[in-house]
Amino acid sequence: MKNHESHHNEPIYTCPMHPEVRGNKGDKCPKCGMNLVATDGGTSTEHEVDLQGAEDIKERQQVELSFRYLTKGESMPLEISHEKKVHLMAFNENLTWFAHLHPLERDNEVYTVLVTFPFGGKYYLFSDLKPKGGAGFVDKKTITVAGNTNPPVESTALKLTSQVDGLTVKIENGNELQAKENQGINITVEKGGENLKDKDIQPYLGANAHIALVGTEDKMLIHIHPMENEHYPIYAETHFENPGIYRMWVEFKTSGIVHTADFTLHVKAGKESGGSMDHGSHSH
Structure with a gap:
């Protein structure tokens, strides 16, 4: 494995979502909370x-x-990540439409x-992809679609509960979210008046859920995956x-059945984290 920055062939640890973030083994990304992973430094x-x-x-x-x-x-060359080589996430401009797609590799x-x-x-x-032996990264493209059909009206109102396929999905700590610090997102799923357990959530694309967040101002993607938690069936x-x-x-x-629940979060201003990458996060 070719190393561009180390003189001793030691791996460089970077964030799969923010490859510009580098640190040591066991560190967390201060931007998204993900574990830093070993790469060749690309x-x-x-x-x-x-x-x-x-x-x-x-x-x-x-x-x-x-x-x-x-x-x-x-x-x-790409590595398989969460069962696919490429995860393509598409959003319209006012963030009322979302699709998670997987382009297929052809011979060429x-x-x-x-x-x-x-x-x-x-x-x-x-x-969202990961080159073989390198750090994962996310590329953003903007396209324009011709047509006169208007999307649903954008709502900026706080939405912490979503009804989908007979399920009630809630973000229990949605009023507590702050910028500039690592934090958990606690999600419950209710069916017929009973809360589902972790065992009721089936694996989907190598995780028990996929979570996409996009800011209404910067239109940048945060793509995270939950981890095990004894209190919530989905926790990230x-x-x-x-x-x-x-x-x-x-x-x-x-x-x-794959369900997609949507929410609108209001993230408050928080204190500067000081750049620390260890906030007691669990593994993703």
């Missing part, structure tokens, strides 16, 4: 993503998007995906860099 500045098929997209018409993931101008090292955008307007496409830890309003989607599986 950075996202060496990578680029070539998107084809986004030039003439119309609302409500299926389109094939093609992605080439490159490093230093050459095709980038191009990844393709079929998608139908329901409204005209601007969309954000986040490719993260770090909000900035206060403000965030849209949040939680994908989880029960009885063979």
Whole structure:
């Protein structure tokens, strides 16, 4: 394994979501709370993503998007992460529509995906991937879809309870979230008046849930995965860099059905963390 910064072939520990964050084994990312992972030191500045098929997209018409993931101008071998090589998360501009897709690898090292955008307007496409032997990174692309169908009206009102498929999903500590510090997100799931347990949540794409958060101001993605917790069937830890309003989607599986619950969070201003990366977080 080639190491670009160490003279002793020691691994460099970086955040899978924020590769610019580096530290030591056992450290946590101060931005999202994830464990730092060993890499060969490659950075996202060496990578680029070539998107084809986004030039003439119309609302409500299926389109094939093609992605080439490159490093230093050459095709980038990818590792499987949470059962897929690429997780593509798509959002419309006012964050009322969300899709979690998985482009398929073709023989020519191009990844393709079929998608139908329901409204005209601007969309954000986040490719979440991990080069072999390198740090994971997220690439953001912005596209425009032609059409006159308006999306649902954006609501910035606090929403900590979501009803989906006969389930009531709640963020129990949603009023306590603050920026600049690592913290837990406590999620309960209720069915027929009874709270589900951790054992009732089935694995989905290598985790018991996938959580996507996007700030309404910066439109940047936080993609996190829960960890085991004796009190909540879905529990995750993260770090909000900035206060403000965030849209949040939680994908989880029960009885063979994948559910998507959506929320709107109001994250308060918090104290500066001082850069410490150890806040007692559990493993992701």
